[in-house]
Amino acid sequence: MSSATDHAEESNYLNAKPGLMSWLTTLDHKRIGVMYLISILTAFFIAGMLAMLVRTELLTPGRTIVDPDTYNQFFTLHGAIMVFMFIIPGIPAALGNFVLPLMLGAKDVAFPRLNLMSWYLWVFGGVFAVVSMVTGAVDTGWTFYTPYSTDTSTSVINMTLGVFILGFASIFTGINFVVTIHKLRPAGMTWWRMPLMLWGLYATAIIQVLATPVIGITMLLLIAERTLGVGIFDPALGGDPLLYQHFFWFYSHPAVYIMILPAMGVISELISVHSRKTIFGYQAIALSSVAIAAFSFIVWGHHMFTAMSPMANMVFSALTFSVSIPSAVKTFNWLATLYRGHIRLNTPMLYALSFLFLFGIGGLTGLFLGTLAVDVHLHDTYFVVAHFHYVMFGGTVIAFLGGLHHWWPKMFGRMYNEGLAKLACFLIFIGFNITFMSQFIMGSLGMPRRYYDYIDAYGSYHVWSSIGAYIMAVGFFLTAGYLIHSLIAGKKAVENPWGAATLEWRTASPPIEHNFHETPDANYPYDYSVNRFNPDTGNYDHIGAPAQEDDDRAVGFHGHGLESTT
Amino acid sequence: MNLFVELVARLLGVTPAMASDNALRGLYLPPEASTSAGHIDWMFDVILWICIFFFVLIVVLMGLFIMRYRVKDPNAEGPRIYHNTALEVTWTAIPLGIVVVIFWLGFKGYMDLAVPPANAYEIQVTGQKWSWSFTYPTGHVDNVLHVPTDRPVTLIMTSTDVIHSMYLPAFRAKMDVFPGRYSKLWFDADEPGTYPLFCAEYCGTEHSSMISEVVVQEGPEFDEWLTVASNILATMTPEEGGKYLWEKRGCNQCHSVDGSAGIGPTFVNLFGAQRAFGDGTTTVADENYIRKSILEPQSQIVAGFDGVMPTFQGRFNDEELGAMIAYIKSLTSS
Secondary structure, eight states: OHHHHTTTTTTTTTTTTTTTTHTOOOHHHHHHHHHHHHHHHHHHHHHHHHHHHHHHTTTTSSOOOHHHHHHHHHHHHHHHHIIIIIIIIIIIIIIIHHOOOOOOOOSSSSOHHHHHHHHHHHHHHHHHHHHHHHHHTTSSSTTTTTTTHOSSOOHHHHHHHHHHHHHHHHHHHHOOOHHHHHOOTTOOOOGGGGGHHHHHHHHHHHHHHHHHHHHHHHHHHHHHHHHHHHOOOGGTTOOHHHHHHHHHHHHHHHHHHHHHHHHHHHHHHHHHHTSSSSTTTTHHHHHHHHHHHHGGGOOOGGTTTSEEEEEEEEHHHHOOOOOOOOHHHHHHHHHHHTOOOOOSSSSHHHHHHHHHHHHHHHHHHHHHSSHHHHHHEEEEEHHHHHHHHHHHIIIIHHHHHHHHHHHHHHSSSBBBOOOHHHHHHHHHHHHHHHHHHHHHHHHHHHHSSSOSEEEEEEEHHHHHOOOOHHHHHHHHHHHHHHHHHHHHHHBOOOOOTTOOSSGGGGSSSSOOOOOSSSOOOOEEEEEEGEEEEEEETTTEEOOOOOHHHHHHHHHOTTTTTTTSOO | OOOHHHHHHHTOOOOOOOOOHHHHOOSSSSOOBBHHHHHHHHHHHHHHHHHHHHHHHHHHHHHHHHHBBBBSSTTTTOOOOOOHHHHHHHHHHHHHHHHHHHHHHHHHHHHHHHSSOTEEEEEEEEETEEEEEEEESSSSSSSSSSEESSSEEEEEEESSSSEEEEEEGGEEEEEEOOTTEEEEEEEESSSSSSEEEEEOOSSSSTGGOOEEEEEEOOOHHHHHHHHHHHHHHGGSOOOHHEEEEHHTTTTGGGGGSSSOSSSSOOOOOTTTTTEEEEOEEEEEEEEHHHHHHHHHHGOOTTTTTTOOOOTTTTTSOOOHHHHHHHHHHHEEEE
16 A cells, blocks of 8 residues: 555645645644744854854954954854754754654644744744844854943843743743643553654753743843843942853753754664664663753853862863763664664765764763863863864754755655755765864864954964865755755655654655544554565555564563553 | 965965964964973873774774665664663763763862962953953063963952953963952963963953963073063153053053054144043143043043043052153154
8 A cells, every 4th residue: 555646636734725824823733843944944044154254254364354343243143043043943843843743643732822832932032133133233142141241232132032032932842842742642652662753852842941941031130230230240230240151051051952852862763764773772862861951950060160169160070971971872872773774875864974973073072171171271262162063063953954854755745866965965074074173173272262363373274164164055055955956846755765663654745734644553663564665656665563572672661561551 | 366375375384473373383282381281181182082982983883884784675674682781881881980080080180270389479460351461569560471480370360341261272271350359370380482372251342352472481580570670660761661551551452652543542642632522521631631541531531432441540650650641742743
């Protein structure tokens, strides 16, 4: 049976209701996911172009294209847009919104209206923040450190209000995902049979709900200080500037895990599906996501090693190292999954392998920064810039791209040009390494971050770094090109082109408006005996439930009652 | 075309360089010029090799698996290896042991950096947008940091405006500098030479210009320098002294002596001129006007300028104020 052809004439979520208004008032998680996807990619494009301007200015010491104030606004905008408008909502709100209910075999998220509200808040907060940053020339850096941010004449208040609103968009998505995962799992899907993508999104959602209010309150305090002169952070008013940094990082460090945990979920799916082998250490991966979420709340102090007392530094350094263990465990699990698999080197898999390479470097270089004595030298240098780009870009953005290529056929019912996709992946990978490997070296040589001008000793590294950035840009424009082309003229996608065993592949590509004709039975999500390749259609046809025996072994909790359905 | 040639030259590393510039060239770490630098670099190398080991392990295994286990049959499924407790415990325990050791070494090294020795030579540091000033025990104020090799030095630092950060890459030393409180940074320099000194905490427009130099000198040479520098005004005419202070105290960043406009008014033809203030009042620039402009700059902001000048109360004594007045007088052509 090939449902792809059976459903050929049936309407899908993209064409079920026509007109712009049907999109702007939709409660369909898939449409909201697509709207989020378009929105965050727009933000990514703007912030990416700002990165190009930053790298171009840094081609030569002194003035290359702009004056110092403009340069300071460039990197502030680049950081703030990337963090608050692209990376944080990136995987959960765009890909997560689309696949989460499908993976659960559900019709929608638990609160569809809240979901739409989240998108509107994102648009409102995002436009508000960007407009005020551009017109108000905000130059504080994305961290808004006091007392600089309370003293500067630029429109910090509007910008922070924008961040405050964006925070609520994030909280709404988080609440929705927590409730959906608790309440809408289908018969047969116990916690230990959830796809690891859902574990990643679940851990992320918990952090979003618990940590985001802190940045909201911090931004309000900042506004209170600027408008009412309440002395909270500014020492001239009797405040404490370091207090701001504690508040800020109490959110913004967990936020780093809001960015990386869903990426780890994506990678778990990609590696298992494209090796056609069950994930190794399912429980270890699931629990390490929860462990990372928990640890994420107690390591914020490592952003202030050159400002705090030795005692506080010691405690935060020790706690910081604790995060490295679950990350290392995950990496080894993914490697072990590749062992004796049947590896298909398509674009999603190339991105997953790039992730292992780049996130490996990002994670390992964290050891230098967690080590107190070494961090003192590296703190606030390009070494830190390179480290977090390896984690945020090499980790999250690469996983996002992998996930986008993996779920693209499901989202839009079209295949993209595989050759061009591989070429773009290669360009992005090479360009990225050239850009940020140079930054590791100049950072350990002492180049401070957020510098408009620099001494000649760092000259050659800056030129290399900019060249790498241009190569990445070519890769991204190529990606945009073939993805847009696929929407117009791409080959029609089958229901399940990769042979994945998670539930989103058990409906048409693109899915019908209500996702499934009948709720599918959940099986262990990494048992690939449930489908069989059909050489005539190129689809993996679903052939039935797996043997129960394998299922029990998979969850590893046989006899403990945990495998019973809820 | 010129830009292209310059970029190619930079790529190849053949660029003109200042003396202190060369001080930061190296393979991946700058030269070591303090007693702590060696230990920190050793730790850096230990972590580097641990990282290289694990990274190579990951990439080699990944490469081997990709080459060895490629898909041949689209239906073939990999073996159902769900987990392996012994393996998982091993790869949790080994990294845990390694990070415990790294933490401990890093903490011990850090305590050496954090606690200044009791007998250290103290230099007061003030950070402000966008310059550093260093006050020695003799009262001499300089914009370049001079330190001796024969004794440890503690910098006692504060800021007049926003947060700055004192960064001495060649000493592997860094500490944030806050308004309204003091922070300390100590080091024991052991390699004479001139090295860069950076502000590492973003502080606005000229953040990347808030750089200076640290001059490391042998003990006797340092003492001699300090004696001469502390009494330098006595060896000069007041006009020369004023010019010296104009450079050393950072006046030159905002006030030109060639007539061009800067962040503040030029000194040329200032003395004796009619000054119009933002509030509409006027006065004639005499000795009292100059004195007050240095000590209470916010009390009389010349129309057309922003009131950004910090007070220099306590940082100019009467002799120095006299020298400044003499210098500014000399810049008025009559």
